[in-house]
Amino acid sequence: MPQWSSFPHAGAYPFDTASVARQWGRLHAGDAEPLPGDARVLRAWALFHSGEFQRATETGLSAGGDGITVANKATCVYANYLEQSERTRLALFLETAERARAQAAEVPANPNAWYWQAYALGRYSRGISVAKALAQGLGKRIKDALEKTLKLQPRHADAHIALGAYHAEVIDKVGALIGRMTHGARKDIGLQMYREGLALNPGSAMAQLEYAAGLVMLGSDPDSPEITRLYQQASALDPLDAKERLDRDLARAEFAD
């Protein structure tokens, strides 16, 4: 595997297996992943929360089983926030989508196997253009996988947010009518999903950033007080781990010069 760029605040969020286990509930309020029994998988999570995304991926893959979920999350976070090359980024999303698809085939009751498949395909779709992705039938795969995630784990905050984003993106790119007729996208359901996701995990900067972007896609004024408030809240959060730091940095950049 070629060397990935490092997390820009390396060392700022040092986690070991004990501290990850202690703060598990708060760290996984978004993805509702259960605390793993396998020590190797917990080690992979400690690397993930510290911002060592490549080592987390490698460790998760070598552990197998629930370790695949760590690898998928670490790869997606890295691709989304830190990978500079557009081509590599897309390749990483496809690789994750395929890995998650195989994981879901093997353990269909694992909500995060479905979630990471949807997330990776969703980001891939945004990267190649949503219209093109819809034409390739990816929209249905994404929507089905997110609905499956929520059926298996109704308290999956991140899946609510992602499903909200699906509705908003489709409506933004193909319009409300075709979005609804062809892809089952509805503004009211999208907004409801965002709100439920935020209610489940109110301390998530990512959820606030996604909701803000979704509101704009659904026609809100980008300068509206509601959207400004979302960015301000996301900027003010105190990050607990590397991923939350990346979200917080992103929110703060919105206000920087």
Place this chain on the structure above:
Amino acid sequence: MAKKAPRRTAERILEVTLELFNRFGEPNVSTTLISAELNISPGNLYYHYPAKDELINSLFDRYERSLNELLNASDSVRDVEDAWFFMHTLFELIWQYRFLYRDLNDLLSKNRRLETHFQWVLKNKTRAVRSLLDSMSRAGALDIDSREVEATATSMVVVLTYWLSYEYVRDPRHALEPEYAQTALMRGAHHVLNLLMPYLEPSQRQHLMTLVHAYNPNET
């Protein structure tokens, strides 16, 4: 920390991207270069524009909007003076978005939105030039046989659309740099309007020559 409206970042990304596309050509500008130039993380760029195509589309939408506003003014052109001003403003707009014209064929082959919308751009330009010719004829500045209007309008649109490519081929290292803008645009406006020469009323013809000379004494 200075507080700014959230969409400021999205706006800044577009401004810098336009500048880089114009200077280096769209195929030579990667998203890596854009985020480095803005000093933002790749994640920040992707949050607003998940793909380079989205940047191209957003810039093109802006261009198309401004262009349509401008083209709608074509039916108020009455004489050579108005036409000169109109063409010059049109060229200034094209100059602002010159990356589109510099690598037009390449962009059309890979971007579906541009592929379809650029056909509209050409049609709208032709329609606007036709209405400019009608308006000038009605005002008595131009005497053109109705059978020649279509071909003349098309020729004017071809020169208008490809003038910057011509300038670029003549001097690839400098032609699209900002310091060459003024002369390149003048030459473009001159050559588009020169196609009207055979049809202009004598006083209007004289006036066009005076304008060309006044703005660019080296050209005749």
